[in-house]
Amino acid sequence: MAKIAAIIASTHHPFFYRTSTMPVDQRPAFAEEWITKVAAFRETLTTARPDLLVLVGSDHFHQLWLDNMPQFLVGNAPVYDANWYNEEREFGMPKMVLQGNVELSNHILRSGLDLGFDLAFSNELRLDHSVTCPIITLRPQNDLPVVPVYTNIFAPPLPQPERFVALGRALRQIVERWESKLRVAIIGTGHLSLELGGPRQFGPHGPDSEFDRAAVEWIASGDVETALANIDLDMLAKPGNATHGFMDFLLMMGVAGEGAKADYVDSLDLFHTMEAYFTWYPKEA
Amino acid sequence: MSKYLLDKFLYTIDRDPELVERYRTNPVETVTWWEDEYARKLLNCHSGEATTWLAFEEAERLALVNQDYAALFELGAHPFLTLTLFIALFERDYDEPLGFQLAYANALQGWLGRPYPDFSTP
Numbered sequence: 001m002a003k004i005a006a007i008i009a010s011t012h013h014p015f016f017y018r019t020s021t022m023p024v025d026q027r028p029a030f031a032e033e034w035i036t037k038v039a040a041f042r043e044t045l046t047t048a049r050p051d052l053l054v055l056v057g058s059d060h061f062h063q064l065w066l067d068n069m070p071q072f073l074v075g076n077a078p079v080y081d082a083n084w085y086n087e088e089r090e091f092g093m094p095k096m097v098l099q100g101n102v103e104l105s106n107h108i109l110r111s112g113l114d115l116g117f118d119l120a121f122s123n124e125l126r127l128d129h130s131v132t133c134p135i136i137t138l139r140p141q142n143d144l145p146v147v148p149v150y151t152n153i154f155a156p157p158l159p160q161p162e163r164f165v166a167l168g169r170a171l172r173q174i175v176e177r178w179e180s181k182l183r184v185a186i187i188g189t190g191h192l193s194l195e196l197g198g199p200r201q202f203g204p205h206g207p208d209s210e211f212d213r214a215a216v217e218w219i220a221s222g223d224v225e226t227a228l229a230n231i232d233l234d235m236l237a238k239p240g241n242a243t244h245g246f247m248d249f250l251l252m253m254g255v256a257g258e259g260a261k262a263d264y265v266d267s268l269d270l271f272h273t274m275e276a277y278f279t280w281y282p283k284e285a
Numbered sequence: 286m287s288k289y290l291l292d293k294f295l296y297t298i299d300r301d302p303e304l305v306e307r308y309r310t311n312p313v314e315t316v317t318w319w320e321d322e323y324a325r326k327l328l329n330c331h332s333g334e335a336t337t338w339l340a341f342e343e344a345e346r347l348a349l350v351n352q353d354y355a356a357l358f359e360l361g362a363h364p365f366l367t368l369t370l371f372i373a374l375f376e377r378d379y380d381e382p383l384g385f386q387l388a389y390a391n392a393l394q395g396w397l398g399r400p401y402p403d404f405s406t407p
Binding site: 060061062065066067068084085086089090154155156157196197198199200201202203237241242271 | 289292293296299300302327328329354358363364365366367368369372373383386387389390391393394395396397400401404405406
């Protein structure tokens with residue numbers, strides 16, 4: 001059976017690529033600490049010696065649109081082009097090509113459907129920065145095949161937070177039951193408090209530092225129960241109008257398991273949003 | 286009320302560099318053309334069929350023609366779509382980094398402490 005080599009959850013910040021690649025003398029003051037922290041976080045994946053990455057993220061109205069919106073979608077293609085014109089325009093993101101793994105895509109789809117998750121699929125999926133940011137931060141050589149899993153955290157009605165946790169639990173079980181000798185890292189990115197297109201956007205810190213502190217503690221301690229007791233779909237709009245992206249962290253807490261303390265925790269208070277980085281190493285890996 | 290159509294405008298303009306520039310420089314012509322020629326296209330679909338019933342309300346049309354992001358926020362356009370497109374339109378007009386994004390936030394300060402407009406569709 002496949003081994004889960006690492007479980008990783010983080011924020012995704014599309015400005016990291018530009019910040020880390022600009023000439024040193026032009027970098028903003030916060031760049032050095034950010035780059036140092038990302039390099040340390042990258043090491044937590046490198047150490048796990050993964051062969052393949054499952055990448056959980058959320059399309060930002062690039063390919064998935066309101067005329068036909070899936071709640072959960074698994075990429076099922078041998079190759080994925082990645083990043084879009086407007087991400088190049090706004091963030092300076094590079095165009096990328098990622099290799100897929102159709103065998104694992106098929107296994108996740110078949111098993112997920114049989115476990116009660118009506119997963120959509122795509123045979124021609126262009127990925128966006130929600131899944132390319134962690135390639136840039138954690139595996140910049142982009143040398144591993146990936147299976148993308150998209151969630152809807154953007155276009156109401158959204159699935160309930162509990163559903164994200166349940167899908168994460170199922171995803172772990174599904175990958176562990178895959179008949180393969182490969183070492184799989186499951187990596188998901190979301191947000192802490194975040195405001196986009198609202199009065200609290202682009203402030204000196206994230207829009208709700210109190211929520212961010214609580215959320216980091218929930219994730220680091222694997223406290224799914226307290227997290228779910230403190231949030232619902234309406235509440236998540238209060239720390240910032242794009243905070244529903246926290247549900248991708250909930251999914252990753254489901255993958256890690258109830259009470260699973262993260263082996264690596266770091267965060268960085270940046271303008272606009274707090275960055276947060278978590279890695280778990282399952283004991284059987 | 287046609288929040289879906291507002292979002293469709295923002296989405297289709299934002300992903301096409303020529304349309305971004307056309308809307309930036311000539312919003313009246315672009316909105317009129319778009320509503321007449323583009324609004325009822327089924328996206329990601331073959332071109333043989335079209336939707337028959339989608340149209341803007343006057344306040345929506347006006348908000349787009351005026352490139353009025355505060356009005357779009359109030360009308361329930363998806364905040365992410367508005368932000369992304371409007372950064373492409375106006376960021377260039379500000380000298381300071383994030384100058385436009387902060388002006389945008391400032392224009393919406395009246396919403397602080399109040400529930401924001403519902404952007405669920407349609």
